[in-house]
Amino acid sequence: MADWRQEAARAVEAELEHVRQSGEWTELGRYRRTGDGEYAVDVRGRRVDPIDDVRLAGPEGPRHGPAVPARAQLRGGVLWLAVPGPLPPDCDRVWVRQVRAHESLQRLAHELRGLGHAPLADQLAAGELDRARDAYRACFRPGLRLVWGGPGTGKTTLIDSAAADLARAGKRVLVVTAADEAPIDPGHDAERLVIQEHLAELTAVEQQLAELDAALTGYDHAAFLAVCRRIENRERSASLEAEFAEARRRHEEASEELAAAQAELRAAREAWHDSTHQRARLTEARELSVQLATVSDAVSVLSDRLENRRRFYRGRRADRRALRDADADWARLEELIADCRAQAHPLTDDDAIAIEEGLTAAHDRLDAAAREETEAYTRLELVRGRIAQLRSVGVASDQDHRFHAECLRLDLPGVHAKREELRGRSPGRAARRGQLEERLWWLGERAHGRRYETGFSGRVVRASAARRFVAEQPFDVVLVDDAGSARLSDVLLAVAQARETAVLFGDLRRPGPRVRPQAIRNLPEVRRWTLTTPFAHCGIRTPEDAEAHPGCAVLTRQHRYGASVRALANSAGYDVLEGSGRIDTEVVLLDTRGSSPDYGAIVRFLTAAERESTAVVAPNRLQADAWLAAVRDRLSVAVGTARTLPGTDFDTVLVDLTGDDWAERVRSFGVAVTRVRRRLYLLGDLDAIKSAPIGTPLGSVNALRLQGSVAVRRLDEVVIPAPRRPQPAIDRHITVTKESASHDTMSG
Template structure:
């Protein structure tokens, strides 16, 4: 008998031949900055790349080149969030990843299975031989079943734990791993659970300070480049010399009035100064005449003064005897001088020396006044001459037009002259900046390679030396204990490979009521080896397929008590044994689509989706995104997923919503979850409801037809929903209340806003929308490309639309009453059939470029393909060709 290793490896090799290739470095998408500083995101929703495929990340341009290493990253629901060491350089706007393709991952499993040597626990599990659950101590806060699961993790052996949603499996896993590590044991936790990853994640490598410095320097250069671009943009069409000349002309013209006013004032001052000069000249002449009239008297007074001086000199210093001859001579001389003095004074009378001094002072003042008046008059004259010259120069530049003034005012407001000077300075340093950038970019390349190598070494060290390793990939190392989360979704071969890494203990947690392993393509399950080792989960392999089998198996712990989630619904559709009375029960809302039947009809057999899929997905995303809540939509049909995901992405700028199958979103929880139960089988509906209960925290939407729910048989998935509805445990809301349809009269208003294109599928008739054809004609006149898809069955709209300039495309299947405007606004016509009230023709409007692109891609829009698919009668073909 062949060893299980070889059989499992051969099964993996069979799948390997069909697995997708294309690993290596790939562009994941555009970088989107987040609110937290240094954190960014990339949207991978709808792509095949999952967290297990990402090896390492960096940020670069669309063509590669300069790159920045990612310091830390996490992926949830198709959105990668990551942190870098500093600001991203200009041009680094794409997330690049080294990706392991699905073929790479399957090859590693095959190689790992073939390389297994001694693995007694894996041999035991391959033989479906589980060890009994041991007794012993356990944390007091655990319930009885959780204590059993905890003890199973601490004792040697291989065991299973069936953990329905909300029963605390993550809590048990975390505590067991922590206590095993404290006891010196090495532990592998195979899980992608965010709580476990965060709890045991190793510290990321320290950021190289030089890397941060280089990024900061490049950011500064980028700011300069951005400033240069801004300045160049602002200066487009600006002529600095013309601006300066115009500035001077405006200044001169604006000063003419001021100069003329100043000239008049200065002229008046000059006239006054001239009068004053003449007055001072007359005063000086008068003073000189008056002074000249007393010249004789001045001479007599001067002689008298000289004699008085001489007389004073003759006075002896000592008294002489009167009989002394010298005394007698002196007395005679004094008498003579006194007599002469009297004669001179008498000749000058009545003029006195004081009169003479007064006349001298008057003459001096007159001379000074004349000097001042002459200076003032000269200054005023020179100013008058200068003003006249300025006025003549200003007038010689010509009259400035109002247009010139407005242009100058706008250029001044925008400070273009300052920007011009700034550009001159920036251009002077352009070569230095370019050289510096080149040096920094070369250094950044080296630092990025170094950082990637450090991360690679740190990851390898964490796997080799880490006490607790939490990962989705199975490392090539033996651990004392291996704990597997969500084991029921793993292929048996993967589960065995994980258990082969356990030296003493292996415990696999999972829920076999949730989606199990998936094999692609599904036809491979026709092969016995594939069906045994890949399409079978570990619980089924051990004979555990029912709740009874799980509870009876001595090697399986069953967690019964539910702490979160909707227990009644989960019990009714999947479990039947859950226990617990908890307050955190999500609110269940049944969204009834019965009143909008036309929107629920599949619009393409190839894709199978109907408008209601995207409309409700987008609207619920808006509602909860606006409240800061996360939202997830579960569908059982991957072909319908494209339109739902497109609508979700349109309505989710915060990147907190997701749409996918239960398998794709397994293990994720959202504040609100919508489960698409429309057109699903009972088996699919059970899987969707089970997954929805596991994923919803606060609210669970059930998208269904209320009529189908009421008519569902007891024991079916919808029957369980109906039972809860009858117990008033479910709120029923109409889809129309969420979508808020409008009247058909708004169609023409939307067409009036079209600027590029309009697509119409089997549009409304003139009776339904009287303004439709005039709105089409007006759009065509504005240059809008209007195209209408109709069946070639004599529809009068064909001729009417062509007459208004629209391009009419004839198709075998024309889906009714759909419009796409400018590839972003969608209009869906429907008949509203409320439970109470009259039926009405309404329109549901939705904004979304991705939703519109998906619809345009799925619905027929290519004229040539349509005409080829719908051949016309031979007699009409020539006429149609000629018309074209």
């Protein structure tokens, strides 16, 4: 079988050609808060690849904004989350990094082609098993063995116990399971919590700013201020008009006072000029009098000289001419003196002082009047300027008053002030946010890397088959759970990592592996290495084959359910299952009486008991989707088909026997009924069950009913439908209007 590696790789590559590639991160949707303070996202009914990492981020993904690592565990089709520390408000979606089908198959094909020395894998590919007697001891003995066990026989418990004992014995163990529900824990990081707090604060501010921006949509603060100014202008316009009239009146009075002061000054100046002229004439007369006295003295001297000598003497003629000239000057001076005295009025000192004081008072009055006129004119021009400014800005209209009142009613100016205050308090917010987001991303990546390293480096390493995990160093023991429904190629890769021992546990009655598309199912390598399970490859297809095969240990005693469920399971092919005798599982047939059941009412009935796990098993995908629609608000209820139902066992299980024939799904029926621990409900029509052929699942139910092992209860007796609320008149009117409009549109 040296070529089995290449054939198995070609089978994987045939499927790989039809698997599309996808991005690194997948959005599972918005989370919802639960009453226990946890977060949850509902993925029931969806195919979810194994999850490696979980981040809470915004709608654009973990690389565009804050991405907070979260503790997560997938239970019953619901991803339950716990977030240590505060959560930024914009991290409202769950993003997961998954083991992608394309990358996983590509890795599987690559590892199969590159397998070196793997004697246990070669032995499995050849279908050769070592002798097995006891399932537990098979885990400690070198070689390759199979262990078959029906549902409830404790296969998983035995694997966990054996792995722990092997680890204590110094062995390194790989445990491979079909389900990947191991919890994801990013660990506690004090720095990450501080960053989350800062991001939460920044995001809260940003959201508050966004809310304020939304509230201010269409609001123009500059226009509001302009309206306020126009309203103030309107209120001040009346007072300014009155003030302008008063200023104009005062200016007119000041102008009149200034004109009077100017006239008084002119009169005072004229009086002062007249008095000055008179004083000048008197002064001139006094000066002429002095000159006259001088001339008089000269006349006297000349007259005496001419009279006393009375004889001729030298110079007499000159003296006579001088005397004549002096007499002429005398006469002229006297005439001038008379004229000056005639033009000058006699002024007393009091009159002169009065004229001086009057002139000073006229000057003072003019100065005061000029100041008053200047102040009045300045005030007048100031008021005139304010009026001009009012006219340039405008005054408020009725529309302005309505706009102003609406803004105040909505407190838009206050909202605007609050927004500006928030903007001023957080400068550099975008840069700081970017730094924190990048640091948070790096811390998340570091936590993811550490978790991956520690998760696959211990004595006991657990991995799902879909991960196609390959360690750098081989394991001493490889234990594979659910090998009864696993692909042979996946199991071969896991067994190839075992140095000493490989034990494959499984239920061969479970539905086998599938492959898409259907076109490649007929390829020989696909049929042999992909669609075949390890049990079928080794020739074990029935419980009888398992009991007869020397390399297969058998577990037949189950501890999960009672005799009635065991009888149903044996009718589906588990002929060898035995009971412990300590469990009594109630089996109830809910008779629908041929009517369509109310799924919502049934779900409420099933979940009446608190803290019990509940599951609904539908016969096909279509009915499973209908049940999912009814349980969306109840995250504790798992829903699916026998192949897709998550989890292993539940306290309460309801198997839907309506709308489909389980005769073609015998294995699925056996898996469905064996998921129960305490209470099994079978939903079906009693008449259809009575008429079911012997040997079919419904015939087995009827046989147990005839034996009294199944209680029959009418569905309408145990399930109370939700009351219908009357449709409000307005709603009916809207509905009728819409229908009429639709009819009119179609008619048109």
